[in-house]
Amino acid sequence: MQKERLDLILKTLQEKQTLTLKEIIALTKSSRDTARRDIVKLSENNLVDRNYGGISLPNTFKKLDNYLQRSDDFVNAKQELAKKAAIFAKQATQIYLDVSTTIEFMPQYLTNPSLFAVTNSLDIADQLVRHSKCKARILGGNLDAEKRCIVGTRPCLDLENYSFDYAFFKLCWYR
Numbered sequence: 001m002q003k004e005r006l007d008l009i010l011k012t013l014q015e016k017q018t019l020t021l022k023e024i025i026a027l028t029k030s031s032r033d034t035a036r037r038d039i040v041k042l043s044e045n046n047l048v049d050r051n052y053g054g055i056s057l058p059n060t061f062k063k064l065d066n067y068l069q070r071s072d073d074f075v076n077a078k079q080e081l082a083k084k085a086a087i088f089a090k091q092a093t094q095i096y097l098d099v100s101t102t103i104e105f106m107p108q109y110l111t112n113p114s115l116f117a118v119t120n121s122l123d124i125a126d127q128l129v130r131h132s133k134c135k136a137r138i139l140g141g142n143l144d145a146e147k148r149c150i151v152g153t154r155p156c157l158d159l160e161n162y163s164f165d166y167a168f169f170k171l172c173w174y175r
Contacts, residue, residue, distance in 0.1 A: 005030060005038055010047060013057055020054035020069070071101045071123075078102040083109050085168055092165035097124050099149040100170030107132040118162055120150040 005028045012027055013019055019027070024035045039055055042048040048055040053070075082105035089095050089110055097103050099121040107127040110117065115134035119125055120141070128136040139155035 002038065002041070005034075006042060009038060009042065009055075013048065013055065018051075018054060018056040023054065071104065073101070079105050082106040086110055088166050089115060094118070094162055094164045096159070096162070096164045096167040097121065097128075098167070098169040099124070099147060100168075103168050103170065106168065107134075110134050118159075118164070120155045122148045122150075 008028060009019065009024060021032070021035055021039070024030075024038065025032060028035060028038070030038070039048070039050060042055065043050045046058060049058050053073075078101060081102050085103070086106050086109035089106075090112060092112070092115060094116045095118070097106060097117055097119040099119075104121070104123050104127055107117075107124065108131040110128075110132040113133040115132075117128055117132070117134050117136045118139065119128070119136070120139040122138075122143075125136060125138040128134065139150050139158050141150040141152040141154040141158075143149075144151045
């Protein structure tokens, strides 16, 4: 039975390049513990690389779950981190907020109306408009729908026009 599950996982992985634990559970119709044992078995045989939340083919780019899938994970911890990070912005005049499902919670804690926040994240820009009194700007460039942000050389060049007191970047968790 395990062999069939492992074959199915590897076949699907060839098509998708990455699989999350949730996807493996759904694919194999197995329990979380069984899916984890399957991941360990594949990893021990160097057939996959383990990464945060799942697996990928060896020597491939470790693609993160898409933004919207990750946004509902660890909400309480993200809110606490965002609240603590926002303390640094209280006396700042300019900050940069990178694309991040954790940083997305920061705007609700940004209370300084004279603060100027810059981002390339669609979701963070939305949160700034909805929940913060600070002035905000979204960088221009090409839209990456999966990452939900503006990408390309233009946003990078635009950053040269600012002198940020603080820049808040995403956290990446790997196992």
